[in-house]
Amino acid sequence: MKILLTHGYFLAEDEKEKAIMRPYVPLGILYISAWLEQHGYDNEVFDSTFSSFDLLCARLIDQQPQVIGIYTNLMTKLNVLRIIQFVKANEQLQHTKIILGGPEVRNHAQKFLEHGADYIVFGEGEQTMLELVQFIDGTYEGTINDIEGVSYLDAEKGLLQNKERTKLKSIDALPFPNRHKVDLQLYFDAWKGRHGTSTISVSTMRGCPYSCKWCSRAVYGQSYRRRSPNKVADEIAHIKANYAVDSIWFVDDVFTVSHQWLEKFTEEMTNRNLVMPYECISRADRMNEEVIINLKKSGCFRVWIGAESGSQKVIDLMDRRVEVEQVQQMIQLARKHGLQAGTFIMVGYPGETKEDIYATVQHLKNADPDLFTITVAYPIKGTPLYAEVEDRFVTSLPWESSTDRDIDFTRTYNRKYYDYAIQMINYEVNYHKALKKPVANLFKLPMLKLRSTLAKGHMWMEERRRIS
Ligand code: B12
Numbered sequence: 001m002k003i004l005l006t007h008g009y010f011l012a013e014d015e016k017e018k019a020i021m022r023p024y025v026p027l028g029i030l031y032i033s034a035w036l037e038q039h040g041y042d043n044e045v046f047d048s049t050f051s052s053f054d055l056l057c058a059r060l061i062d063q064q065p066q067v068i069g070i071y072t073n074l075m076t077k078l079n080v081l082r083i084i085q086f087v088k089a090n091e092q093l094q095h096t097k098i099i100l101g102g103p104e105v106r107n108h109a110q111k112f113l114e115h116g117a118d119y120i121v122f123g124e125g126e127q128t129m130l131e132l133v134q135f136i137d138g139t140y141e142g143t144i145n146d147i148e149g150v151s152y153l154d155a156e157k158g159l160l161q162n163k164e165r166t167k168l169k170s171i172d173a174l175p176f177p178n179r180h181k182v183d184l185q186l187y188f189d190a191w192k193g194r195h196g197t198s199t200i201s202v203s204t205m206r207g208c209p210y211s212c213k214w215c216s217r218a219v220y221g222q223s224y225r226r227r228s229p230n231k232v233a234d235e236i237a238h239i240k241a242n243y244a245v246d247s248i249w250f251v252d253d254v255f256t257v258s259h260q261w262l263e264k265f266t267e268e269m270t271n272r273n274l275v276m277p278y279e280c281i282s283r284a285d286r287m288n289e290e291v292i293i294n295l296k297k298s299g300c301f302r303v304w305i306g307a308e309s310g311s312q313k314v315i316d317l318m319d320r321r322v323e324v325e326q327v328q329q330m331i332q333l334a335r336k337h338g339l340q341a342g343t344f345i346m347v348g349y350p351g352e353t354k355e356d357i358y359a360t361v362q363h364l365k366n367a368d369p370d371l372f373t374i375t376v377a378y379p380i381k382g383t384p385l386y387a388e389v390e391d392r393f394v395t396s397l398p399w400e401s402s403t404d405r406d407i408d409f410t411r412t413y414n415r416k417y418y419d420y421a422i423q424m425i426n427y428e429v430n431y432h433k434a435l436k437k438p439v440a441n442l443f444k445l446p447m448l449k450l451r452s453t454l455a456k457g458h459m460w461m462e463e464r465r466r467i468s
């Protein structure tokens with residue numbers, strides 16, 4: 001049986017990412033690939049990142065797979081629809097069953113199916129994909145209704161959604177993702193060319209026990225399962241033995257959620273001489289000095305600590321469950337111990353006012369992270385934020401030509417205001433940073449102040465526009 005796994009992300013079409021140049025391998029399909037292989041199903045992976053839509057189409061015609069499995073997230077949705085359209089329109093591919101998985105499919109199952117997908121896999125994908133492949137192959141002992149985690153269209157009954165997939169009890173049962181199915185060197189070269197060091201993604205946990213309102217938990221739900229520290233160390237040993245890569249990016253939601261796990265992981269890494277630089281994401285309330293010391297010992301060079309706002313009011317509105325002072329302290333403490341600290345900021349959250357935005361500026365000045373990113377909040381379908389603002393969407397966009405990132409809703413200010421707010425935060429915080437070395441930044445300082453003042457002026461004007 002010919003199975004092709006792919007994803008609809010084409011770096012060449014993504015101007016923003018080309019500027020950033022931090023491409024990551026599609027780990028989800030590499031896990032699916034390994035699981036299928038372990039259970040007797042050979043499969044191929046078409047990694048679209050460094051390829052093109054045309055080459056993918058050529059591969060489909062050449063291979064004529066019985067099954068194409070596609071990873072789908074909110075950014076790749078439109079390309080996934082293009083791929084479906086191509087398969088459906090091509091005479092040689094009429095036997096090809098299209099299976100979609102990934103974070104975007106659970107809450108749009110009906111639409112994807114109406115647009116040509118045959119099956120939607122929601123939740124953890126490995127076992128569901130295996131059973132679906134067996135079903136298509138005619139070796140599954142049951143009916144389609146027995147396969148947990150699947151949605152499909154029934155000619156008479158319309159959308160049918162099977163039971164939720166029972167999650168794997170122990171994720172130690174998972175084989176390592178099939179990294180050899182993609183050309184990792186392309187990723188390493190892209191990273192090295194732009195940033196001087198290469199990186200590889202590793203996953204140690206599935207699910208997150210928190211409930212931040214804007215965050216999608218469509219795949220693993222509000223759960224927490226972790227691989228044993230020694231299994232993770234085995235994977236790192238395997239990576240070190242097989243790839244010349246400089247660092248690891250842990251894709252986990254909250255790397256330090258369990259202090260006991262981190263302690264054991266640190267022991268494994270140091271005792272087995274595996275320490276290598278890594279980057280991870282965490283939460284300030286799951287950090288303290290001991291945790292930071294263990295991060296450092298085990299190789300962490302950069303930790304991302306989210307708060308999203310410097311206003312406790314907004315943090316509470318987001319149900320982020322963290323104190324703004326905690327975030328500042330942990331960023332400072334991480335830096336004191338020689339780690340780089342990054343943080344994420346979001347503006348335009350419902351209920352946020354200009355006072356809150358200025359509190360965020362102050363927060364960044366106090367915390368003084370090495371890096372920070374700012375986005376305008378947008379609602380992902382299936383999240384509490386989406387439900388909260390759904391009746392305030394500015395326009396109703398056609399599903400097949402837009403993504404959730406395009407959604408705008410009525411906020412405290414207009415959309416332009418937030419673009420200026422982002423500029424203002426960047427200039428204001430960078431001015432504050434530059435002030436620490438006034439002589440070296442003699443020419444930079446007045447420019448930054450001027451730009452920040454201009455951005456504030458624009459914000460003021462946009463605010464008037466709202467009032468008038
Ligand atoms: C690392 C990460 C990134 C990295 C790298 C992304 C990458 N390509 O690896 C970066 C920083 C680049 C990134 C960017 C973005 N991300 Co991101 N990211 C993640 C994160 C933290 C881990 C992804 C991961 O590797 N998971 C581990 C793998 C094993 O899980 P998985 O991919 O979900 O795969 C499983 C299932 O989905 C399913 N499955 C997957 N594919 C397939 C295919 C088939 C056929 C089947 C049957 C099943 C199946 O089975 C897999 C195994 O169980 C997730 C959150 C999370 N914890 O998963 C968010 C997440 C995927 N990102 C998200 C978002 C919103 C984004 C951005 C849009 C943010 C932005 N810029 O606005 C961009 C989009 C970038 C892009 N062009 O695709 C959302 C997606 C929401 C949605 N509905 O799509 C998530 C879920 C975060 C969140 N909680 O809200 N991201």
Ligand code: SF4
Pocket residue numbers: 208209210211212215216253254283
């Ligand atoms: S934002 Fe982070 S901590 Fe909050 S629910 Fe999502 S993954 Fe968990």
